[in-house]
Amino acid sequence: MPSDDALKQAGRDLLDRIAAVMDRVAWGDLVALAQLLGPARRTFCTGAGRSGLVARSFGMRLMHAGLPAFIPGETITPAAGAGDLLVAISCTGQTGYTDYIARRARELGAKVAVITADADSPLAGDADKLIVIPATAENIVIRAAVFEHATSLCLDAVFNVLAERLKLDVEKYHQRHANLE
Numbered sequence: 001m002p003s004d005d006a007l008k009q010a011g012r013d014l015l016d017r018i019a020a021v022m023d024r025v026a027w028g029d030l031v032a033l034a035q036l037l038g039p040a041r042r043t044f045c046t047g048a049g050r051s052g053l054v055a056r057s058f059g060m061r062l063m064h065a066g067l068p069a070f071i072p073g074e075t076i077t078p079a080a081g082a083g084d085l086l087v088a089i090s091c092t093g094q095t096g097y098t099d100y101i102a103r104r105a106r107e108l109g110a111k112v113a114v115i116t117a118d119a120d121s122p123l124a125g126d127a128d129k130l131i132v133i134p135a136t137a138e139n140i141v142i143r144a145a146v147f148e149h150a151t152s153l154c155l156d157a158v159f160n161v162l163a164e165r166l167k168l169d170v171e172k173y174h175q176r177h178a179n180l181e
Contacts, residue, residue: 014145021135021150029131033087033113034158036129038165040085042068042078044110046101047089050148055089057152061159064176072101082109090114091135091147093121102126115154117147 002010037043045059046052055071062069070077072086080086086105090098093116102112103126114127117135124130133154135147 014142014149017135017137017142017146018149018153021133021146022153024134025150025154026132029129030154030158031161032129033131034162034165036085036111036113037062037067037158037162040067040111041083042070042080042085044070044072044077044080044084044086044101044105045089046072046086046098048095048097050144051089051091051095051098051151054148054152054155055087058087058089058155058159061156065159065163066172066176080105080108080110084108084110086110086112088112088114088123088126089116089151090121090123091117091144092140093118093123095123099123099126115151117143 043059043062045055045062047055059069059071072080084105086102088098088102093099093114099122102114102123106112106126106128111128112126113129113131114123115131115133116124117133118124119130119132131154133147133151135143135150137143137146
């Protein structure tokens with residue numbers, strides 16, 4: 001069983017890695033993403049595995065802001081087309097499902113924003129707007145964890161700025177927040 005000190009050190013290591021990645025993020029690319037969100041007719045958020053969880057979380061935030069947001073594959077997700085935006089998230093940019101959804105969205109006329117750690121990946125090649133979260137590590141598990149946490153923080157920053165720009169009404173936010181739990 002790991003000791004408290006070992007777990008504390010592992011946590012500090014992850015925080016240090018995340019902070020280092022956040023310092024290297026091109027924040028202007030995230031500003032560009034925020035600028036795509038407002039005019040988009042609808043925003044679709046996708047990813048697989050833990051990147052998919054980050055995508056779902058971002059979609060939820062957009063819904064809280066009063067923007068129409070959907071998750072591809074859900075039964076209530078409408079058809080995509082011109083005027084829509086897809087936000088596709090994948091650390092490696094190699095995830096077949098995510099790349100397929102991005103290519104399909106482009107075929108249907110939607111704009112595609114890709115968030116990845118690999119600017120040379122197949123998924124990155126499908127982007128109208130590429131956002132690189134520069135997570136690196138020899139160990140893919142650590143790299144993915146740092147990427148996912150940094151991406152989540154970056155997207156929460158986008159939401160916070162967007163909410164301010166849209167003058168998000170806190171009462172309406174609470175009305176849109178889940179209440180069946």
